[in-house]
Amino acid sequence: MCTCLQGAERRGARDAGGVALTPPRGEDYSGARARFSRDCAHKSLNPKLIRELQNLLGRDAVLFAREDLLLYEYDGSVEIARPECVVFPSSTREVSEIMRLAKRYETPLVGRGAGTGLSGGALPRAGGIVAVFSRMNRILEIDAESRRAVVQPGVVNLDITRAVEHLGLYFAPDPSSQKSCTIGGNVSENAGGPHTLAYGVTTNHVTGLEIVLPDDGRVVRIGGKTAEPLGYDLTGLMVGSEGTLAIVTEITVRLSRKPEAVKTLLAVYDAVDDATESVVEITRRGITPAACEMLDGWTLRTVEDFVHAGFPRDCAAVLLLEVEGLAEAAEEQAAEISEVCRAHGAREVRLARDARERDLLWKGRKNAFGAIGRLSPSYYVLDGVIPRTRLPATLRRIEEIGRAYGFRIGNIFHAGDGNLHPLILFDPRNAGEFERVVAAAREIIQYCIAMGGALTGEHGVGMEKNELMPLMFTPEDLALMARVRDAFNPDALLNPQKILPLGKGCGELRVLPQTAASALPA
Amino acid sequence: MSENLLSETQLARLEQLLGAARTVTDPASLTAYEVDGMLPAAAVRPADAAEVAELVRAAAAEKLAVIPCSGRSKLSIGGVPARYDVALDLSALNRLVSYDPGDLTLSVEPGVRIQDLQRELGQHGQFLPLEVAFSDRATVGGAIATNAYSPLRAHFGSARDFVLGMEFVTGLGEIAKSGGRVVKNVTGYDLHKLLIGSLGTLAVITRVHFRTFPRPAERRVFTAAFDKARAAHEFCRAVAASPLEPRAIEMLNPGAAEISGLAAQAAADARAWRVVIAAAGSAAVVGRHARDLERMAREAGAANFEAWSGADAAKPLRAIREFVRLALERSASAVILRIAVLPASAAALAENLAVIAGAHDLDAALAVGSAGSAGTGYVALWPRSESRADAVTDEAQASFASAVKELLEAAGSGGAPARAFVECCPTALKRRISLWGAAREDFELMQRVKKIFDPHGVLAPGRYCGGL
Secondary structure, three states: OOHHHOOHHHHHOOOOOOOOOOOOOOOOHHHHHHHHHHHHHOOOOOHHHHHHHHHHHOHHHEEOOHHHHHHHOOOOOOOOOOOOEEEOOOOHHHHHHHHHHHHHOOOOEEEEOOOOOOOOOOOOOOOOEEEEOOOOOOEEEEEOOOOEEEEOOOOEHHHHHHHHHHHOEEOOOOOOOOOOOEHHHHHHHOOOOOOHHHHOOHHHHEEEEEEEOOOOOOEEEEEOOOOOOOOOOHHHHHOOOOOOOOEEEEEEEEOEEOOOEEEEEEEEEOOHHHHHHHHHHHHHOOOOOOEEEEEEHHHHHHHHHHHOOOOOOOOOEEEEEEEEEOHHHHHHHHHHHHHHHHHOOEEEEEEOOOHHHHHHHHHHHHOHHHHHHOOOOEEEEOOEEOOHHHHHHHHHHHHHHHHHHOOOEEEEEEHHHOEEOEEEEEOOOOOOHHHHHHHHHHHHHHHHHHOOOEOOOOOOOOOOOHHHHHHOOOHHHHHHHHHHHHHHOOOOOEOOOOOOOOOOOHHHHOOOOOOOOOOOOO | OEOOOOOHHHHHHHHHHHOHHHEEOOHHHHHHHOEOOEOOOEEEOOOOHHHHHHHHHHHHHOOOOEEEEOOOOOOOOOOOOOOOOEEEEOOOOOOEEEEEOOOOEEEEOOOOEHHHHHHHHHOOOEEOOOOOOOOOOOEHHHHHHOOOOOOOHHHHOOHHHHEEEEEEEEOOOOEEEEEOOOOOOOOOOOHHHHHOOOOOOOEEEEEEEEEOEEOOOEEEEEEEEEOOHHHHHHHHHHHHHOOOOOOEEEEEOHHHHHHHOHHHHOOOOOOOEEEEEEEEEOHHHHHHHHHHHHHHHHHOOOOEEEEEOHHHHHHHHHHHHOHHHHHHHHOOOOEEEEEEEOHHHHHHHHHHHHHHHHHOOEEEEEEEEOOOOOEEEEEEEEEOOHHHOOOOOHHHHHHHHHHHHHHHHHHOOOOOOOEEEEEEOOHHHHOOOOOOOOOOOOHHHHHHHHHHHOOOOOEOOOOOHHHO
16 A cells, blocks of 8 residues: 555655665765755746745845855754745744745745754755744743743744743753754754653643644634643644644743752763663652763763763763752652662762752753764764663664674763664765665664664654654554645645655655664564 | 434444444443433444454445444533444453553553553552543543543643553544654654544544553642632642642632532531642652641631541542532533633632522532643532422523533633533533534634544544534
């Protein structure tokens, strides 16, 4: 059966190829990039459409010169796709009008926040218009008593917390990029972060949306301030739909109350297995830390050289743990975690003495990718999920895969919820190296899924993993998802060629072929 | 009671699929599957998702309407079915498919009774935060399909926050799934969220993946009594603004305290408003709640403050969990509304309720959870005078209908609109009032969703908002 391929996606598809886990065959990485640039360079929008966009938004809100567009062909992933035009709407009405124009000119439209996404979600894979939400960055309402804020999509994640912290409130989802990423992007990708272990990801903190529908530019409000949806939970469907069903123009978020006490611990290990076994035991005992992050020794040293957070340079792994809540609860949980870690071979468990020490530890964690970027010409951050009890075996397997392919793989991830971020360092200038990265990455992801895990925990599917969807979903699952997509986005104008496999034929829908090193263990 | 007839060939087809033993057609047995006075022509009892899919395909081919059920404790929820031919009884899909206590994850079939499941989880020191009505009969499928009210949602959120994924059968008879079995996952569309609370109108749930939670070392429940709604509300606000982390916090009006038996048990005025708070955790954490809550209750002018521990601790929470059952026991013609109200307007709603109910000669019970976040809860209305208890007279119906309308309007007005829908009421009244309040702007999108999942209207037609 081939039903998941039918419909609008195919009709709207323009061949733009793809990189990362769906590599262009027979070309190395640099070749792929060059090919992309060529492909995109010759495309240009209908001049009439550009004029209409200028009339609508003003000249300063429409970019179409090649040198301007170059800035928008990247996001935080290893993907690349250049828009033909970039627009900066200032209001929901303008977004609606842009959508109508895109429809009239049969031109793809992709929303973009800060471009920090890690799966190519904000890249215009089929060209067309990119709408950047930086001018829609107002916090419209703060309702402290109901613990809600109504915000525009261009508001930076951390700015929500900054706006409400004087009220003792904060916005819980905290992706590492929270100083720059926007809430619109968070909603599209259903972003996570270290503290989602205890508090849930973006979808658990969004109660209502204003959306613009792709078929006619109509503006509709779904959900609301109250916690209970009345009617089908359309908000739950929209959050994490990666901008493929509608454009979000306003978001009602749930605010959380700051805990009375926070304790941050750093457990230091001489063996990776001891660290992962500690995580398994913490989970098994039913302790729910607010965060439970792991950094392996190599990553730690790299981070330490850059951030000087005071991480020990000579260890095999650390766990960065945080407990929050009532003073009594935080005290007890910190003691219990400390005991578990020591019992599992931690040579030292440090407790951050004050807010400064705590901030320093987190600075190390949140700037880790930047630190690694100093070392290697390029790196590829994976995102996979496993059941937490499989952590020790999975890290050993990742290490083996890295050795087999000859790559250094760093590990810095959300251990508490089994959300791995193996980080593969490579040099795209070496012929064939990117293809081997892709092969290694695919093996790791396949292993995660074989363990009962998931393809992505927080980065999204985007154009990075859409061809891997059959690893998790049957053709019937995907066909239903495609029908949902087509019902909202019938002409595939909105963020085309994302999430679902493009599948140019039934053969390609099947699970991707096994690669080099070894097949999956049974 | 209206009866439904299937043709001989239609019946034969159903029997052929599952065999006569799992196809019930005799009228006496079918009364157990009554929905709003309608009986199906057959009840079928599939054993797995594949059989569910076959049955739904057969029903679609024969243009039959199917209502999924299992514990049958919540079949009174929803509009009068547009058609009802076959009861799809999922009670044989009652397996615990996998449970990994170390990962705190669980996969179960819809027919598993919540009580049995909690017992199993309890053996591993865990539980699911589904404290729902009719707990002796309620099943996982029903609790999810109705998004059943649980007082623990103040702390744990509702099903959408701890359901990780689902497998289900669409109205086209396709077996599909979304989400996964791990606690963090953003792969693909979260289709399962659409099924939560959809009353079986989109798909038949055949498997649910949950995250489970560790049982606390100690639990204690506190009740505080107040003379006025405003004082009770102020107390709730103070608790919400404090660092305390209660598992449940519910405000009950005197009517709710009366039907729940709390009014008789607690040493306070029978006409008092009550706030019920559940705390859980270590001895130190529960002790802190006890101290702080007592102080805050005193400061808010509570007439009485009591702590319930041990076996008694379950009593006040049970009263809230079983609100619907208790209201129906009080009056079979009770109208029960599920409400969602912002904390800022909870007190206003409570006062409106008293005025509106009084004007229509009705008694009212209200239980609303309001822990810091937007509150949700129940309102029940029933006739004051016994002579009208049957609620079948035109006059009584008209009075109910306008009370509900006024209440929905009052709840939906102002800067902080509340939402409400009628979860339960006599069938005769269902035909007279709009259960779901005014039509909303997203209704057209809901129609699209229905069309994707169940284009032929096989699944529970007419039961959901706007007759979906």
